[in-house]
Amino acid sequence: MGINNAHYYGWQGKLHSPWISTLSIVRVALLQVFRRKSYWVVIGLGVFQFLSFWIVIYAITQARLPANAQRDLYEVFGFSPSPEPGEENGYIAFMQQxxxxxxxxxxxSGSLLVGSDFRMKSLPFYLSRRIDRRHYIVGKLLAVSAIVSLLTTVPALLLFLEYGMFTPSVGYWRENWGIAVSVLAYGAVLCAVLSILIVTLSAYLQRVAPIAITWSSLFVLLIRLASYLQDATDNNYWYLLDPWRDMRLVGKLCFGVFLEQEEHDIAAWAAVILAGVCAVCLVLLVRRVRAVDIVE
Amino acid sequence: MSLLRAWITLVWLSFRRLLWSGSTLMVLLPIAACTLFILRWRFRLEGGSFESFNAFSLFLMFAFASFVVPICAVAYGTASIGGDREDRTLLFLLVRPVPRPLVFFAKFFATLPLALGLVMGAFWLYCQLAGEIGALAYSLYLPAIFYMTIAYVSLFHFFAVSFRHSTIIALIYALFIEIVLGNLPGIVKRVAINYYGRSMMYAAGVPEGLERPDAQWFEPISATTSAAALAGITLVALLVALVVFQRREYTDLT
Structure with missing residues (x-):
């Protein structure tokens, strides 16, 4: 039977840009993550932390204490809603926690969102559509960034809004608008670096166990080793081994807030290291994302 | 006789699959990172003073025993049965005429030499690199590392037969729950394997110069009690895992 007799015909409507498809990739990825019950255990830990901060802010603002007493109480909980110049603000501290x-x-999530596409050979199905590897990579990076933002940037901004809402005027928001910008800057650095790293690792390692081992080695072990080395040599450059600190320093670099001179000195190196690592990861990722495996 | 051959074949097959896996390659990364760290750091250990012994002991306690040991156990402990569940090949194993307890023990005995070999090998290497202090630390802390490793491997086998996403749960336990519990005051930390391992290390190391921990945050128990607790955790975890594996219907395999 000829194809014309089967009444197949081409799409008559207007085709959208394939970049729109990246949003579908993000939507599907978020659905994949949020429908897993075991993932909600981890998400629950993050939500619990957010609610703790929310309750602390609510309780202290409603207690109608003098400003100094309020400030002391916030310090007890490790939160500083309106920091002095050069001081760390509580919202960034929350994001770090x-x-x-x-x-x-x-x-x-790395294995679920990216690794399984390679392991189950579903990548060709993505790339057989109008999207190519650029759209696939950007879609996956945005998906991971969305998860990171939902756990860090969005709750931090909500806490900022909450604190302002419990004050008598909009003065808090007006005077501390820089805090919101610093939260966004730090959030952007977190999203960019973490998404590139995890998507590349997942594309190569694919399974949960190797990804989790490598990921935790990067983000847990290196912190401890950096701290031991700095302690032994009294050289702050060893802190650059700690990826969380690098991201924090680059976030501060974006906003120009530094606590100590030593931090300022190593911030540029942190930016160079993160940029280098991300560039290498992106090159490796582009090489890995292919519609067809060349050698089986 | 054929059952024994089937069991040995399964042990060997599982051992080879675990050995030549991505996990082996990735678990070598933290071990290599710690090796490089000691090579750079060992100048601090020269002289054999109490201070340097204390520093090396703290590294072994808070970096090696708290991170490398559980990571090695996760890499093999959950992957042995968890990997088959993830690949849905456990079904093919269970339809063979090999009793489930034998399948479980085959997986366990395939895992144990890998995890123990890697942990003990890394421990020996670090102690060798640390010189005189390392030799002392090796003899003092070897039992603690051994007991911790087998306890983690048994516990993660229990996770593997009980939960579908066992790697996730094992890592949350090893890297999150144990750290949180370890920093809490009181006796709540006694539910963590790490507590007993650290207690054994303190009991062995304090007479040689390891600084005693602040009693408010960490009160170690005796080495004998800690060893008995770790052996108990190992046996109980294995028995419970065996019962779960024997009775459970794995509906997620089809």
Missing amino acids: QSVVVMILLAF
Whole structure:
């Protein structure tokens, strides 16, 4: 039977840009992550931390204490809603505390979102559509970034909004608008670096166990080794081994806030290291994403 | 006789599959990172003073025993049965005329030499690189590392037969729950394997110069009790895992 007799015909409507498809990749990826019950254990830890901060802010603002007493109480909980110049703000501290949850969630999501596409040979199905490897890579990077943002940037901004809402005027938001920008800058660095690293690792390692081992070695072991080496040699450049610190320093570099001179000195190196690692990862990722495996 | 041959074949097959896996390659990364670290750091260990022994002991306690040991156990402990569940090949294993307890023990005995070999090998290497202090630390801490490794491997086998995403749960336990529990005051930390391992290390190391921990945060128990606790955890985890594996219907395999 000829194809014309089967009434097959081409699409008559207007074709959208394939970049729109990246949003579908993000949507499907988020659905994949959020429908797994075991992942909700990890997400729950992050939500618990967010709710703790939310309750602390609510309780202290409603207690109608003098400003100094409020400030002291916030310090007890490791939170600083309106820092002095050069001081760390509480929202960034909250994002740093979420790093363990983000690390664990990404270690497991990597295999689900990217590794399984390679392991189950479903990548050709993506690339047989109008999208090519650029769209696939950007879609997956955006998906991971969305997960990171949902656990770090979005809750931090919500806490910023909450604190402002419990004050008598909009003065808090107006005077501390820089905090929101610093949260966004730090969030952008986290999203960019973490998404590139996890998508590349997952594309190569594919299974949960190797991805999780490598990921935790990067984000847990290196912190401890960096701390031991800095302690032994008194050389702050060893801190550059710690990827979380590198990301924090680059976030600060974006916003120009530094606590100590030593931090300022190593921030540029942190940016160089992260840029180098991300560039290498992107090259490796582009080489890995192919419609057909050349050698089986 | 044929059952024994089937069991040995399964042990050998599982051993080879685990050995030539991505996990082996990846678990070598933290071990290599620690080796490079000691090569750079060992100048601090020269002289054989109490201070340098204390520093090396703390590295072994907080980097090696708290990270490398559980990671090696996760790499093989959950992957032995968990890998078959993930690939859905466990079904083909279970339809063979080999009793389930034998399948379980085959997986366990394939895993144990790999995890123990890697952990003990890395421990020996680090102690060799550390020189005189390392030789002392090796003799003192070897039992603690051994007991911790087998306890982790048994516990992660229990996770593997009980939970579908056992690697996730094992890593959350090893890298999150144990750290959180370890930093809590009181006796709540006694549910963690790491607590007993650290207690054994403190009991062996304090007479040689290891600084005693702050009693408010960590009160170690005796080495004998800790060893008994770790052996108990190993046996109980193995028995419970065996019962679960014997009785459970793995509906996720089809």
